[in-house]
Amino acid sequence: MAGGTTDPLSRWVEQRRAWRGRFAATERRAILFLEGMADQDLRVLTDPAAIVTLARAYDAANVHFLSRAAYLAELYRWMRFAPSHPDWDRDGLNAACMTLGAIEARAAQSCSARRCSGGSSAWGSRKRWCRRAPPSARQRR
Numbered sequence: 001m002a003g004g005t006t007d008p009l010s011r012w013v014e015q016r017r018a019w020r021g022r023f024a025a026t027e028r029r030a031i032l033f034l035e036g037m038a039d040q041d042l043r044v045l046t047d048p049a050a051i052v053t054l055a056r057a058y059d060a061a062n063v064h065f066l067s068r069a070a071y072l073a074e075l076y077r078w079m080r081f082a083p084s085h086p087d088w089d090r091d092g093l094n095a096a097c098m099t100l101g102a103i104e105a106r107a108a109q110s111c112s113a114r115r116c117s118g119g120s121s122a123w124g125s126r127k128r129w130c131r132r133a134p135p136s137a138r139q140r141r
Helices: 010-015 028-037 048-066 069-078 102-116 135-139
Strands: none
Touching (some): 048 069, 069 102
C-alpha cells in the first residue's frame, strides 16, 4: 500500500516476469490474433528486419541508461538477487521473476556490486558507476 491505498498495479505483481530466451516460431493463427488486437498502444512486429532494428534500439537505450551512475545505483537498490532479501516477495523484482538461476543471480549480484563500487564495467572502463554501493554490498567485502 502506498499512502494508505492499494496500488492499482499490485494485482499484477505475481505475474511479473522477464523473458530472456529466444522466442519460438509463432503459429500464423496466433499472429493474426495479435494483429487483431493492435491499436495505437500495441504494435505487432513480424518482419525480421523490423525486429532486428527494434532490438538494436532497445540495446542502445539500455547501454545509455546503464551508463548513468544514478540509474544503475537505483536499479541495484531495487533488485533482489537472493531469497534472503527482506523484500524478496515485494514486487517481482527478484531473481526468480527475472528467470535467473542461482548461479546467474549470484553473478549478477557480484557484478552489480562491483560496478556500483567503482570496479570494471562490462565495457572495460574503470569509471565509477554508482556514487556508493548499497550497504549490503559494502559489508560483504
